[in-house]
Amino acid sequence: MQAEFGASLQTFRGEHTLILAREQIAAAAQALRDRFQFEMLVDVTAVDYWPQEEPRFHVIYQFNSVSHHGLLRVRVPLSAAEPKVPTLEGVYPGANWYEREVWDMFGIQFEGHSDLRRIIMPYDWVGHPLRKDYPLGYEEVQFTFNFDDISLRKPHPKE
Template sequence: MDSEQQAVPLIMRVQQRFPQWVIASHQYRGQETVLIHREGFLEMAQFLRDDPGMAFDFLMDTSCVDYLKFGKIQSSSPTLTTPSPLPYYMKPKPLTQTWTRLVSNDEYRFDVVYHFYSSIHNHRLRVKVPLRAAESNIPSVSGLWATANWFEREIWDMFGIRFTGHPNLKRILMYEGFEGHPLRKDYPVRKRQPLIGPVN
């Protein structure tokens, strides 16, 4: 790989390769992020791993975000004018500190976030895949990076995102028989499902 290709940002290279799939991309202090449609994600993941200029041999982390209530004021949630005995670090922050997401929160409820690292080129890339609530499934990349196996099981457990093609998609943190996905924003905060003992 020559040095001038090194100078081109990763997001530009991905943009040029998959213009039909990339939704948006941005860069902040050397951290490059690309948003991509679910349909082209598996193809891009293969490219990220196998292209010699990319060579992302390490999937560092996979996570998910639920934007169901993002930026919306709940009627029961505290506001800045609510008298509160809470200390300053627990008081609600003003809404000006929210940020834009580049896609609509109403249309796309979830973001599945992948953090890639290349130990050959020592560069990193963050890939976000927005998902609609109605069709919250995404191709599994556990065939490309073996470490994705447990990450995807955790996301299925916590958020209920289905990973199509996953060899063993079952709960990893919670127990069998647990109903619902506890990190979804519509999971009841007070809901308890103990295996033994009282519901407290």
């Protein structure tokens, strides 16, 4: 698998992770399903390493082999300039919802996806909330020690 797809292998505490180029993920997923009996795509998620220069994102796939009791993680590094990866819908139909969630939260495009639209955030939402450069826009929690400071900055209704 490593030589065929140009993957590098990392092993930590008995868990194996393949690092693949984005061009190889669809063919590698097909091989994992057909030749290595990884019957199930358990999860698709992503990580944002901002402000690290490149690669900014990693898309992470978790494959499970029920027949061999094995779990394999595959990571695909993506640049900030072009956060795109081919869809795995054709190999694992259940990837549809996982990929929609990753697109909604991180803004990573899945090329060839049949229905790439928001799944968690409202349709008119602007931005992708799990990106590390996304503005937080939170309200500071009020405690007894900072009550006066927050009360001064907080908008109050007019009487």
